[in-house]
Amino acid sequence: SKTSLAIRRIIRQVLLFFSMLSLSFVLGQVSYSIPEEMAKGSLIGNIAQDLGLDLKRLKTGKARLHVGNSAKYIELNKEKGVLLIKERMDREALCRQTTPCALHFQIILENPIEFYRVTVEITDINDNAPLFKMNNMLFEISESAVRGAKFVLEKAIDYDVGINGLKSYSLNPTDNFVLKLNNNAGGDKEVEMVLEKPLDREKQEKLTLTLTAVDGGEPQLSGTVQIHVTVLDANDNAPLFTQSTYEATTDIDHGTNGVVTYSISSNTEGILDLFEIHGASGEVRLIGKIDYETSKHYQLDVKARDQGGLTDSCKILFDIIDMNDNIPIIDLMSTTQSIPEDSTFQTVVAVMNVHDADSDNNGVVKCFLSDSEPFIIENTSNGFYSIRTNSDLDRERASEYNITVTCSDEGVPSLSSSVTLTLQISDVNDNAPVFERSSYEAYIVENNTPGLSIFTVKARDADWNQNARVSYILEDSSVNGVPVSSYVSVSADSGVIHAVRSFDYEQIKDFHFCVKAQDGGSPPLSSNVTVKILIQDQNDNPPQVLFPVQTGGSLVAEMVPRSADVGYLVTKVVAVDVDSGQNAWLSYKLQKATDRALFEVGLQNGEIRTIRQVTDKDAVKQRLTVIVEDNGQPSRSATVIVNVAVADSFPEVLSEFTDFTHDKEYNDNLTFYLVLALAVVSFLFITCLVVIISVKIYRWRQSRILYHSNLPVIPYYPPRYSDTLGTGTLQHVYNYEVCRTTDSRKSDCKFGLMFLQFHFLNSMGRCWLRRCSCGHDLKQILPYHVVISEKEKG
Numbered sequence: 001s002k003t004s005l006a007i008r009r010i011i012r013q014v015l016l017f018f019s020m021l022s023l024s025f026v027l028g029q030v031s032y033s034i035p036e037e038m039a040k041g042s043l044i045g046n047i048a049q050d051l052g053l054d055l056k057r058l059k060t061g062k063a064r065l066h067v068g069n070s071a072k073y074i075e076l077n078k079e080k081g082v083l084l085i086k087e088r089m090d091r092e093a094l095c096r097q098t099t100p101c102a103l104h105f106q107i108i109l110e111n112p113i114e115f116y117r118v119t120v121e122i123t124d125i126n127d128n129a130p131l132f133k134m135n136n137m138l139f140e141i142s143e144s145a146v147r148g149a150k151f152v153l154e155k156a157i158d159y160d161v162g163i164n165g166l167k168s169y170s171l172n173p174t175d176n177f178v179l180k181l182n183n184n185a186g187g188d189k190e191v192e193m194v195l196e197k198p199l200d201r202e203k204q205e206k207l208t209l210t211l212t213a214v215d216g217g218e219p220q221l222s223g224t225v226q227i228h229v230t231v232l233d234a235n236d237n238a239p240l241f242t243q244s245t246y247e248a249t250t251d252i253d254h255g256t257n258g259v260v261t262y263s264i265s266s267n268t269e270g271i272l273d274l275f276e277i278h279g280a281s282g283e284v285r286l287i288g289k290i291d292y293e294t295s296k297h298y299q300l301d302v303k304a305r306d307q308g309g310l311t312d313s314c315k316i317l318f319d320i321i322d323m324n325d326n327i328p329i330i331d332l333m334s335t336t337q338s339i340p341e342d343s344t345f346q347t348v349v350a351v352m353n354v355h356d357a358d359s360d361n362n363g364v365v366k367c368f369l370s371d372s373e374p375f376i377i378e379n380t381s382n383g384f385y386s387i388r389t390n391s392d393l394d395r396e397r398a399s400e401y402n403i404t405v406t407c408s409d410e411g412v413p414s415l416s417s418s419v420t421l422t423l424q425i426s427d428v429n430d431n432a433p434v435f436e437r438s439s440y441e442a443y444i445v446e447n448n449t450p451g452l453s454i455f456t457v458k459a460r461d462a463d464w465n466q467n468a469r470v471s472y473i474l475e476d477s478s479v480n481g482v483p484v485s486s487y488v489s490v491s492a493d494s495g496v497i498h499a500v501r502s503f504d505y506e507q508i509k510d511f512h513f514c515v516k517a518q519d520g521g522s523p524p525l526s527s528n529v530t531v532k533i534l535i536q537d538q539n540d541n542p543p544q545v546l547f548p549v550q551t552g553g554s555l556v557a558e559m560v561p562r563s564a565d566v567g568y569l570v571t572k573v574v575a576v577d578v579d580s581g582q583n584a585w586l587s588y589k590l591q592k593a594t595d596r597a598l599f600e601v602g603l604q605n606g607e608i609r610t611i612r613q614v615t616d617k618d619a620v621k622q623r624l625t626v627i628v629e630d631n632g633q634p635s636r637s638a639t640v641i642v643n644v645a646v647a648d649s650f651p652e653v654l655s656e657f658t659d660f661t662h663d664k665e666y667n668d669n670l671t672f673y674l675v676l677a678l679a680v681v682s683f684l685f686i687t688c689l690v691v692i693i694s695v696k697i698y699r700w701r702q703s704r705i706l707y708h709s710n711l712p713v714i715p716y717y718p719p720r721y722s723d724t725l726g727t728g729t730l731q732h733v734y735n736y737e738v739c740r741t742t743d744s745r746k747s748d749c750k751f752g753l754m755f756l757q758f759h760f761l762n763s764m765g766r767c768w769l770r771r772c773s774c775g776h777d778l779k780q781i782l783p784y785h786v787v788i789s790e791k792e793k794g
Contacts, residue, residue, distance in 0.1 A: 047076070065105055103119070113351055154265065178193075260306050264276070298317070323358075326356055333351045342393075349375065370404040405419050436457075442455035513530075625640075
């Protein structure tokens, strides 16, 4: 019913009012009122001041207007914070007869998203005169029309509203007709021309009247239209017979005065495109498409006219019932393309306005997200929604979200619409580089070339772009007191570790250091990893023979008695290899021999043994060449010459002794070293003699001083002064200071404390140098064989 519709309209207006108050409280709202037709560039208002916004905030927040179809009329000057007229506005073109006429838009700020509602009301000025659509009005009125007959006139249109709208009509002349104005339910004035004085066709067949419409503006404007009235003849004169008596028959005349025709007299624009009326039957038909959202009510002014020219009018009111034929419209007011992953909780990422042109339940809209995590949608006020973050964001877990918003009305059937927003999650440097391993081990073969690539460390950063750009840095440390940077270097971009120097396995076998991976964020994040470099041995050292010692003029020989049995141990070749692993595995082979059938060399232990019984026929002088090989690839070797004397006594050996010397060349270096050693020993002897004499003299002088001072005298005896053994001879242990290395025959002599113990081992008079303590590696301690005669033996 009409009453229920009116109540619903009132309720909607009240709800709209309170929702606007709520929106004003939450977001801020300001209203302006300006007249239409203002010039371009005219000031509307200082929006920054009225909303309490700082000009700097307008710039940093990238303030902009969200005005929809009104974008071409208003602009925002961010430099001054004012609203200006962008284009001249015609209220009638914007709103027609709707009042009030207002532009509604929002000011959107970003980072964070904020929006404010602004209303600009366009007030009317009297720039339109009343207008009649018909150039003239035509009426045919019978002269028999009675007084009070009404004739409906076409109304004038004034596009202005309020006081500037249509105010009144006037008719001139008023000899036969007067005007009557009626107010209808819609507030419009209906104009009727009422017959005040009967017409007489015989006096005046045609009448012309002027209808004038005036508005209430200042200055007042008016419009006119001509009314042409044709007076129809009526049977108002009695017949005049020329004869007193006639013979005639009568015919009842039904006439046409009772025939009525109908027409639509409404001058509402577009009404004739929607409705038509059958002229004879008065049946009203719908011929166009009506839209509740365009107009909720229609009024038809229907005029009825008989053939006598008499008319009457009536009104037909139509109430349009809404159908759910409009889907919700989603208007994205502001969207954020990207937010950082460390954004705070409830950060606004989009603001939208949703409206449905339908009414009642058909226009009630609810919006939801198809996938809520990690966002929610909230209805901030009537028709306004905001999308906010609902949990922490992590770009490494999800770098992009497609947020689909679906809005549905409550009509039957329900209609819906959706929109998808793409939101990028920008990176924050919250991840440190992570190495692929917790620690690294790398191998390099010794004797490498400097600059050789050893190994590559690799770290990955889960962040993006500059925050994930990893640089590698060698941490400061030392290896054996030397900075690690003198051993290796690290490529900052690739993490490749290069050798700075050539490594020697015999000097350093392994070392470790730390590499730091640092990203390009601000501030940068980093992590460390330990790298251990293992030096692999290379067969770069030949075996070194420790025994027997080889000298250029060596008189050393091993004695083998002729009574020696098979397997008699002649001597043992002792050799070492400073390499490691299989490169240090040594094997011994007999390369050459005076009699290969007499001796053999142990492959693994280097022992030289007899392989048969020694006979009298065997030569006294035997010369063996033993080769010592390591197991490297390629193999390295060293040779040693072993002189063996096959004899039962020293005289027999001495008879052949000189022959050994003739087989060798004297070593000039050895002679030099012997002369040098003799000179040094002589110098030391003389020095010691001078020191002893000086000490004796000093002590003698001290004793004389004590003697003359009458102090008790304590006799002094040097150690080992008395013969503790009671034999009257010195002990058989002698102290000598001499020490030699394997290469001492070619280098400077070094002297230290050395104990020599001579023991007569057998009747042959073999003497062994048993121990040397001179600070050298035990591998370099050399036993000596000394051959002495039987006479020297005693």
